[in-house]
Amino acid sequence: xxxxxxxxxxxxxxxxxxxxxxxxxxxxxxxxxxxxxxxxxxxxxxxxxxxxxxxxxxxxxxxxxxxxxxxxxxxxxxxxxxxxxxxxxxxxxxxxx
Numbered sequence: 001x002x003x004x005x006x007x008x009x010x011x012x013x014x015x016x017x018x019x020x021x022x023x024x025x026x027x028x029x030x031x032x033x034x035x036x037x038x039x040x041x042x043x044x045x046x047x048x049x050x051x052x053x054x055x056x057x058x059x060x061x062x063x064x065x066x067x068x069x070x071x072x073x074x075x076x077x078x079x080x081x082x083x084x085x086x087x088x089x090x091x092x093x094x095x096x097x
Contacts, residue, residue: 001054001055001066001071001074001076001077001078001079001097002055002057002078002079002097003027003055003056003057003064003065003066003078003079003081004057004078004079004080004081005057005059005064005081006080006081006082006083008082008083008085009081009082009083009090010059010060010062011083012083012090013025013062014060017047019047019062020061020062021060021061021062022061022062023047023061023062023063024047024048024049024050024062024063024064024065025045025046025047025062025063025064025065026045026046026047026048026050026065026066026067027043027044027045027064027065027066027070027079027081028043028044028045028046028066028067028070029041029042029043029044029070029073030042030043030044035073035092035094036094037073037074037075037077037094038073038075041073043073043079043092050063050065050067051067052067052068052069053065053066053067053068054066054067054068054070054071055071064081066079074094076096076097077094077095077096077097078094078095078096078097079092079093079094080092080093080094080095081093
């Protein structure tokens, strides 16, 4: 599994969340949502230090990661994070590995 963050998404994180080099973003599973990979669950993010990284990528000095406990959610899919300009929000795409 891999995490891919688009340049537009990195720009969004910097502008909207105020991220800078050295910061860390965890993608985690949230109940009561919907996603194409798990019914009843969705993906969210928070700024925090890692405990048990399963997958990570670094872009512009920012670490993006998923903890081992949340890996089940992806069901063999890679996570691609993009910025949707018309909606002015992040867009998560799940690509079968």
